[in-house]
Amino acid sequence: MYYFKRILAMIPLVLLISLMAFLLVRVAPGGPFDKERAPASPEVERALNAKYRLDQPLWKQYFLYLGDLAHGDLGPSMKYRHHSVSDIIVQGLPTTLALGGLSFMFALGVGIPLGFITAMRKGKWQDYAGSVVSLVGICVPAFVIGPLLVMGFAIHWQWFPVGLWGTPMHLVLPTTALGLFYAARVSRLMREGMLNTLNEGFIMTARSKGVSEKNILLKHAFKPAVLPVVSYMGPMLADLLTGSFVIENLFQIPGIGVFMVNSSLNKDYTMICGLVILYATLLLVLNLLVDFIYSTLDPQVKYE
Amino acid sequence: MHPMSRLFTCLLLAGLMAGAVGCRDAEPRAEIVIINGAEPESLDPAIISGQPDMRVASSLFEGLTRFNAVTGEPEPGLASHWEISEDGRIYTFHLRPDLKWSNGDPINAEDVVWSWFRALKPETASDYVNVLFYIKNAEAFHLGQIKNPDEVGIHALDDHTLKVELTSPTAFFLSLCAFPTYAVVPRDVIEEKGDRWVRGPDLKTNGAYTLDFWRINDRIRIRRNPNYWDNVNTKNEVVDVLPISAANTALNLYLTGEADIVWDKGLVPVHLTDVLRERSDFHTFDYLGSYFVRFNCKDSPFADVRVRKAFAMSIDRQRIVDRITRGGEKPAETFVPLSTANYLPATGLKYDPTEAKRLMADAGYPDGKGFPNISYLFNASTSAGADAKIAVELQAMWRDVLGVEVSLRSMEWKTYLAAMSSTDYDICRSSWIADYNDPNTFLDMFLSNSGNNRTGWKSKRYDDWIAEANSITDLKKRAEVFREAETFLLTDAVPIATIYSYAGFNYYDPEKITGIYDNPIDQHPISAIRKIAD
Numbered sequence: 001m002y003y004f005k006r007i008l009a010m011i012p013l014v015l016l017i018s019l020m021a022f023l024l025v026r027v028a029p030g031g032p033f034d035k036e037r038a039p040a041s042p043e044v045e046r047a048l049n050a051k052y053r054l055d056q057p058l059w060k061q062y063f064l065y066l067g068d069l070a071h072g073d074l075g076p077s078m079k080y081r082h083h084s085v086s087d088i089i090v091q092g093l094p095t096t097l098a099l100g101g102l103s104f105m106f107a108l109g110v111g112i113p114l115g116f117i118t119a120m121r122k123g124k125w126q127d128y129a130g131s132v133v134s135l136v137g138i139c140v141p142a143f144v145i146g147p148l149l150v151m152g153f154a155i156h157w158q159w160f161p162v163g164l165w166g167t168p169m170h171l172v173l174p175t176t177a178l179g180l181f182y183a184a185r186v187s188r189l190m191r192e193g194m195l196n197t198l199n200e201g202f203i204m205t206a207r208s209k210g211v212s213e214k215n216i217l218l219k220h221a222f223k224p225a226v227l228p229v230v231s232y233m234g235p236m237l238a239d240l241l242t243g244s245f246v247i248e249n250l251f252q253i254p255g256i257g258v259f260m261v262n263s264s265l266n267k268d269y270t271m272i273c274g275l276v277i278l279y280a281t282l283l284l285v286l287n288l289l290v291d292f293i294y295s296t297l298d299p300q301v302k303y304e
Numbered sequence: 305m306h307p308m309s310r311l312f313t314c315l316l317l318a319g320l321m322a323g324a325v326g327c328r329d330a331e332p333r334a335e336i337v338i339i340n341g342a343e344p345e346s347l348d349p350a351i352i353s354g355q356p357d358m359r360v361a362s363s364l365f366e367g368l369t370r371f372n373a374v375t376g377e378p379e380p381g382l383a384s385h386w387e388i389s390e391d392g393r394i395y396t397f398h399l400r401p402d403l404k405w406s407n408g409d410p411i412n413a414e415d416v417v418w419s420w421f422r423a424l425k426p427e428t429a430s431d432y433v434n435v436l437f438y439i440k441n442a443e444a445f446h447l448g449q450i451k452n453p454d455e456v457g458i459h460a461l462d463d464h465t466l467k468v469e470l471t472s473p474t475a476f477f478l479s480l481c482a483f484p485t486y487a488v489v490p491r492d493v494i495e496e497k498g499d500r501w502v503r504g505p506d507l508k509t510n511g512a513y514t515l516d517f518w519r520i521n522d523r524i525r526i527r528r529n530p531n532y533w534d535n536v537n538t539k540n541e542v543v544d545v546l547p548i549s550a551a552n553t554a555l556n557l558y559l560t561g562e563a564d565i566v567w568d569k570g571l572v573p574v575h576l577t578d579v580l581r582e583r584s585d586f587h588t589f590d591y592l593g594s595y596f597v598r599f600n601c602k603d604s605p606f607a608d609v610r611v612r613k614a615f616a617m618s619i620d621r622q623r624i625v626d627r628i629t630r631g632g633e634k635p636a637e638t639f640v641p642l643s644t645a646n647y648l649p650a651t652g653l654k655y656d657p658t659e660a661k662r663l664m665a666d667a668g669y670p671d672g673k674g675f676p677n678i679s680y681l682f683n684a685s686t687s688a689g690a691d692a693k694i695a696v697e698l699q700a701m702w703r704d705v706l707g708v709e710v711s712l713r714s715m716e717w718k719t720y721l722a723a724m725s726s727t728d729y730d731i732c733r734s735s736w737i738a739d740y741n742d743p744n745t746f747l748d749m750f751l752s753n754s755g756n757n758r759t760g761w762k763s764k765r766y767d768d769w770i771a772e773a774n775s776i777t778d779l780k781k782r783a784e785v786f787r788e789a790e791t792f793l794l795t796d797a798v799p800i801a802t803i804y805s806y807a808g809f810n811y812y813d814p815e816k817i818t819g820i821y822d823n824p825i826d827q828h829p830i831s832a833i834r835k836i837a838d
Contacts, residue, residue: 254520
């Protein structure tokens with residue numbers, strides 16, 4: 001019942017977000033059909049505005065947009081005139097989801113063990129080495145890491161392709177470049193979580209009862225220690241699944257991440273709104289999912 | 305199962321599934337892979353305006369003429385020959401006898417008429433509809449002042465003959481016929497599919513290629529059209545056109561052999577120009593484009609022509625091409641690039657700091673004293689990045705020569721365009737690429753009623769010159785009138801200051817690829833390209 005209510009509450013929220021996006025893009029200077037050459041004639045301008053309903057009053061444009069939205073139609077792209085927004089999303093989203101999903105796995109797969117180990121070896125060289133790695137991962141942005149990876153692994157050693165998409169080999173560098181930052185964040189969260197948990201009373205109790213160290217770490221400490229990571233998973237997954245402009249651009253990956261940025265630059269009104277709605281929905285659903293996972297992991301958390 | 309391991313199993317499965325979905329079967333590499341710059345907005349020849357779009361669209365759809373691969377001059381396309389009347393106003397085109405669409409349907413003169421009228425209709429919203437306005441009554445029809453299509457100078461005399469009447473003799477009309485707006489498009493497909501007509505493999509084409517698929521932001525694959533009239537001279541079977549606008553990525557893909565050709569001038573990383581131009585696979589050539597600045601002639605201080613002249617004469621063009629662009633661009637005293645056809649070079653303002661200082665003093669700003677705060681508007685560019693460097697260089701020149709402090713105002717592209725078209729600027733970075741190989745494509749920008757003027761400057765005298773030139777059939781006399789008009793524009797009126805004329809670039813290894821020739825309109829028909837080695 002609780003989750004049902006949460007889902008219902010999402011609808012007005014998404015509508016509000018869509019309204020904001022709809023209005024904000026129209027407030028920004030410049031329009032979708034501005035080009036270096038002036039319109040060839042006033043008739044052309046008029047025809048374009050009529051075709052994309054930009055000649056209607058704003059409130060009417062919005063309601064017509066909502067009407068289409070109710071039918072699952074996000075409208076035609078104003079930049080790519082033969083494609084609808086849904087065409088572009090349907091074509092690019094699987095790629096972005098694949099890359100995001102893999103980077104998510106990478107972030108957890110690298111970040112959790114790294115955090116775990118650095119916490120275990122607190123104050124030893126493993127801790128410092130791990131901390132340096134995660135610090136670099138957090139501080140150095142993808143647009144630096146990416147080209148460095150390309151330079152080393154694709155151009156110098158030629159182990160992986162420099163870009164494009166298609167075979168599993170194409171996945172390696174972009175996944176790493178995209179996932180590294182998140183892996184570093186996760187490892188820091190995991191390390192803190194683990195250190196905090198190990199100071200808890202119930203760990204001491206377990207130790208005094210003679211539970212083996214391995215069992216203490218894996219059975220008793222791990223579950224509460226991973227909770228901060230779990231709360232971070234929602235926004236992280238949403239970030240990753242909506243794609244990265246930098247990575248997609250750098251590796252020439254046909255996802256939707258580049259459209260997030262380019263559609264704003266191009267003033268492609270319908271495309272921006274479509275992507276904002278997609279992103280908002282994804283974020284809301286994933287947060288809900290995280291709350292659900294949280295409640296199964298931590299019996300103290302109950303939603304009413 | 306432990307809840308944690310259950311969670312991770314789920315995640316792992318999700319990740320693997322995602323990976324499987326994303327990794328579809330990779331198609332084998334096409335015979336030739338071309339990196340083409342930005343993703344085409346459209347492939348509909350009637351509405352496209354970008355160069356990347358035109359390169360692909362021209363290989364799918366042809367007009368009565370086409371551009372010669374070597375010279376870029378118009379040569380017979382769907383029309384095998386034509387007659388031009390004495391006064392240069394009536395063209396009679398004869399279509400080739402067995403013209404076929406890619407699916408085997410015949411092409412006749414009615415298809416040409418329908419395609420041209422389609423481009424002319426306001427609903428089509430063609431960005432280049434004005435290139436059709438040289439045809440008699442075409443503009444009036446477009447604007448709705450004439451309803452009867454029979455009054456427009458486009459008539460099919462029979463299945464293979466087309467008569468075109470022009471308003472005035474138009475020296476470059478045959479070039480226009482090769483321009484995408486004049487291309488012949490499939491009526492039945494367009495009427496059936498509307499906006500979505502130019503996407504799929506069932507598309508009927510009349511150019512050298514058919515369209516296999518168009519995956520946005522991924523690639524466009526085109527394949528030899530066996531029914532093309534000149535199919536015997538198509539030198540390749542399958543070509544992939546990649547939309548890439550990141551210069552470094554383009555270079556990486558080229559260097560590792562993923563692509564054979566890179567041909568967009570935005571795709572040369574500025575910081576690597578010095579290294580690249582030493583290579584045998586880096587080709588640079590004169591290209592009909594002009595880089596210049598506009599002055600806002602409506603408002604103070606640039607309403608005063610002396611100030612405009614002073615600013616123009618403080619620009620050391622050589623320094624800009626030597627220090628910044630460095631890719632073979634030529635410092636330009638004229639607005640029309642020197643390699644333009646039917647052109648006699650005009651006289652422009654030279655770099656002359658002494659005269660510039662004198663003019664500023666004359667205008668009431670000795671050594672820049674009392675000069676108001678002004679700014680230089682330019683676009684914050686994303687890829688190559690020469691614009692910002694040029695802005696800084698110009699700023700320094702104006703400071704050194706005139707003692708004037710110009711602030712820099714960078715905007716992202718669309719905002720910049722909006723500011724420029726509403727003359728909301730003092731000085732503004734500008735550029736223009738020729739639509740066709742003739743001085744008119746540059747000079748008609750500054751007509752009083754031109755939407756591309758954007759300077760607030762207008763002159764009846766200038767308008768009359770351009771009109772006069774375009775009514776003359778003798779090409780030499782016409783060029784002389786243009787020269788007078790351009791000299792007036794550049795040395796007396798000075799709404800703009802010229803900087804350099806463009807260089808075109810492409811990279812390909814001449815040991816592996818042949819059939820790309822340097823020509824000033826940067827036209828390289830894909831059908832002429834042949835791979836001679838891997």
